[in-house]
């Protein structure tokens with residue numbers, strides 16, 4: 044078997060969920076498991092959190108249905124709402140909470156005949172300008188939705204644009220927008236993503252919505268997951284499948300862009316961009332072999348990448364190579380590639396087997 048595996052540490056996941064809850068005692072939390080639980084496997088993540096999580100949040104009906112098939116009980120919130128009228132009926136059958144993100148959504152909901160009423164989360168556009176009602180529209184729609192037979196709980200939610208930047212002025216403005224609507228008697232309110240769970244206590248409200256921190260990555264550019272007390276959940280491990288000596292002056296890999304400055308020992312690793320390792324990772328980016336960091340040498344190819352083993356003479360064929368995990372934080376790799384841990388995690392492809400511990 045090709046030596047490449049994503050090991051998912053479910054104890055670390057549970058640790059991270061309880062850390063999120065500890066930030067906001069007495070509040071509830073939807074564990075955000077959209078995008079196949081940020082690439083970790085939604086079914087397994089839901090099973091591992093089922094006895095502790097108050098609920099789960101997903102993007103679409105399809106994601107919700109996959110989870111409902113293995114968990115009959117859990118409260119589940121559709122974050123992006125329904126995309127067509129018929130989906131409200133399906134959402135009611137699946138016993139989902141739905142976000143209603145604008146007037147068109149609300150009209151469709153009120154036109155639906157549902158087997159049971161839905162818990163509705165009116166989404167306020169408090170400043171991100173992506174989804175949601177204006178504050179004025181929330182006020183207009185509130186009485187209609189309150190009276191509607193399709194609506195069970197009527198709740199309010201919103202989403203931060205800059206919660207990952209502490210002290211960003213938009214955070215306060217969004218919070219003010221939200222709080223101005225709290226005189227309406229919503230059953231529950233929810234505003235906090237991971238970054239706000241950690242640093243914006245005023246946004247905790249009734250329900251938290253932590254995503255990335257559950258998986259042990261940081262939402263902040265300047266605060267590491269480790270400093271936050273998070274444990275990495277996924278370890279991506281490949282193997283050293285070839286080793287060769289390359290004389291000074293010879294190049295390695297596509298484009299011949301990396302040239303040996305000294306007689307070098309080059310290792311070939313069984314992971315490439317078709318597995319989800321970013322092609323944008325520059326030469327010099329670290330992987331870990333035998334507890335020691337070694338640098339990437341040359342371009343990442345589809346199925347493989349090369350590393351410079353010259354300073355790790357002990358390295359042997361068959362050695363494990365940690366591409367990210369406890370020894371090589373995913374956030375460090377993401378930063379080197381100009382992206383965020385979220386993107387790397389969600390882009391681990393189907394051909395990488397997941398193993399759960």
Ligand SMILES: *Cc1c(COP(=O)(O)O)cnc(C)c1O
Pocket residue numbers: 075077122202235236237238252253254255256262
């Ligand atoms: C994805 C998402 C979250 C979780 O965000 P994190 O930054 O991963 O914590 C919360 N709320 C909404 C509406 C989302 O779309």
